[in-house]
Amino acid sequence: MLIVDADKCIGCGICEDTCAFGAITVEDGLAIVGDTCTLCGSCVDNCEVEALHIEGGEKTVQVDLAAWSGIWIFAESRHGVLAPVALELLGIGRKLADQRGVPLTGVLFGDNVATQCSMLVASGADKVLLADHPALGQYREDVYGRVLEGLIKEYKPEVVLAGATAIGRSVIPQVATVLGAGLTADCTGLDIREEDGMLLQTRPAFGGNIMATIECPHSRPQMATVRPNVMAPAAPDDNRSGEVVSLELDDELLASRVEVLETVVNNDEQVNIQEVEVLVAGGRGVESEKGFELIQELASELNGAVAASRAAVDAGWVNYPHQVGQTGKTVSPKLYFACGISGAIQHAVGMQSAETVVAINRDEKAPIFDIATYGLVGDLFEIVPLLIKKIEEQRRA
Ligand SMILES: Cc1cc2nc3c(=O)[nH]c(=O)nc-3n(C[C@H](O)[C@H](O)[C@H](O)COP(=O)(O)OP(=O)(O)OC[C@H]3O[C@@H](n4cnc5c(N)ncnc54)[C@H](O)[C@@H]3O)c2cc1C
Numbered sequence: 001m002l003i004v005d006a007d008k009c010i011g012c013g014i015c016e017d018t019c020a021f022g023a024i025t026v027e028d029g030l031a032i033v034g035d036t037c038t039l040c041g042s043c044v045d046n047c048e049v050e051a052l053h054i055e056g057g058e059k060t061v062q063v064d065l066a067a068w069s070g071i072w073i074f075a076e077s078r079h080g081v082l083a084p085v086a087l088e089l090l091g092i093g094r095k096l097a098d099q100r101g102v103p104l105t106g107v108l109f110g111d112n113v114a115t116q117c118s119m120l121v122a123s124g125a126d127k128v129l130l131a132d133h134p135a136l137g138q139y140r141e142d143v144y145g146r147v148l149e150g151l152i153k154e155y156k157p158e159v160v161l162a163g164a165t166a167i168g169r170s171v172i173p174q175v176a177t178v179l180g181a182g183l184t185a186d187c188t189g190l191d192i193r194e195e196d197g198m199l200l201q202t203r204p205a206f207g208g209n210i211m212a213t214i215e216c217p218h219s220r221p222q223m224a225t226v227r228p229n230v231m232a233p234a235a236p237d238d239n240r241s242g243e244v245v246s247l248e249l250d251d252e253l254l255a256s257r258v259e260v261l262e263t264v265v266n267n268d269e270q271v272n273i274q275e276v277e278v279l280v281a282g283g284r285g286v287e288s289e290k291g292f293e294l295i296q297e298l299a300s301e302l303n304g305a306v307a308a309s310r311a312a313v314d315a316g317w318v319n320y321p322h323q324v325g326q327t328g329k330t331v332s333p334k335l336y337f338a339c340g341i342s343g344a345i346q347h348a349v350g351m352q353s354a355e356t357v358v359a360i361n362r363d364e365k366a367p368i369f370d371i372a373t374y375g376l377v378g379d380l381f382e383i384v385p386l387l388i389k390k391i392e393e394q395r396r397a
Contacts, residue, residue, distance in 0.1 A: 089231070107128075
């Protein structure tokens with residue numbers, strides 16, 4: 001809770017001007033805190049007369065920060081297959097480990113997954129901590145959380161990275177909370193500050209309008225989840241060598257309150273839009289579910305898949321797994337068609353790393369044209385059928 005010391009407050013208004021959330025007003029020479037306060041602490045830092053403090057928000061410093069060393073990546077394996085984001089984490093993890101001059105460790109959980117260790121080593125890991133057990137074959141949050149927490153307490157890595165996937169987003173916050181560690185979710189950039197070795201964690205903030213760089217100076221490990229498809233995957237080198245440590249796990253550690261009765265794969269997710277080379281995306285301009293049949297037709301002609309803006313998903317024309325953007329997926333296909341999509345920042349952050357972007361929009365001022373490699377100004381219901389016709393003609397020629 002933000003407390004104002006009425007004896008010290010001089011009503012200068014600096015806190016009111018500093019608050020990004022409009023939570024403070026100065027009335028009759030005294031700062032008044034409203035409901036929108038997020039306890040970000042910005043006003044506390046800026047108050048020149050030290051009239052503000054956050055009750056219970058005193059910073060606790062772990063005394064032994066230097067005892068934590070090494071970079072870890074959580075190598076997610078689903079149904080026995082290494083998730084592509086694991087290789088992306090190894091790519092950035094290798095860079096961070098080299099900057100820090102410490103080893104890079106891959107942490108691999110699963111059942112019968114030992115064969116994946118060589119891939120992790122080839123892709124940059126110096127060491128693999130392998131927890132291979134039938135109880136880890138299916139993701140169960142309580143078991144994964146307990147095992148990971150125990151390993152972190154034992155080995156004390158300074159940095160732990162995981163994919164911002166359904167599994168990473170579920171287990172990592174749980175472990176960070178138990179350890180009292182700082183965690184930045186959904187990072188799009190990671191770096192090491194040379195002077196003090198701090199992990200700099202960058203992610204979109206305030207609805208994607210600014211990029212915030214976050215650091216965790218008072219606790220270890222520094223934990224971050226990283227969006228799939230943002231970092232470049234490591235290029236495997238079969239000549240690399242590394243150590244594999246097979247872990248012995250107590251039955252007690254593996255006991256779970258969760259029983260997985262059945263795993264049902266959502267048909268819609270069978271085409272993972274993060275893994276295809278051509279995406280044809282539709283937005284509000286597509287107007288209806290029927291309109292998306294045209295988008296699907298173009299996608300099929302190009303052996304691609306359908307993607308969508310949030311407006312199209314919210315309207316119920318397309319299912320959520322197809323959504324691209326800040327609250328959807330980040331994609332980096334070779335070719336991205338944006339049909340009837342305005343190009344709002346929250347959409348753009350999910351697709352701007354596409355190699356070639358073709359935008360079709362009837363508004364020549366639409367922001368999507370700022371990102372597009374090729375822009376077609378006009379009605380998508382006229383242009384898309386023409387494109388399909390042209391592709392078919394080319395194919396027949
Ligand atoms: C916290 C937050 C998170 C968000 N996350 C996401 C996200 O993950 N993904 C996302 O996409 N959005 C997200 N949004 C929403 C985002 O701000 C936009 O509202 C959304 O992207 C707009 O979708 P759109 O471009 O399809 O619709 P609009 O902005 O309405 O644009 C429709 C476009 O279609 C064009 N058009 C209309 N008819 C035709 C036609 N016949 N032919 C050609 N062009 C036509 C129009 O000129 C217009 O440019 C988020 C917003 C917030 C606040």
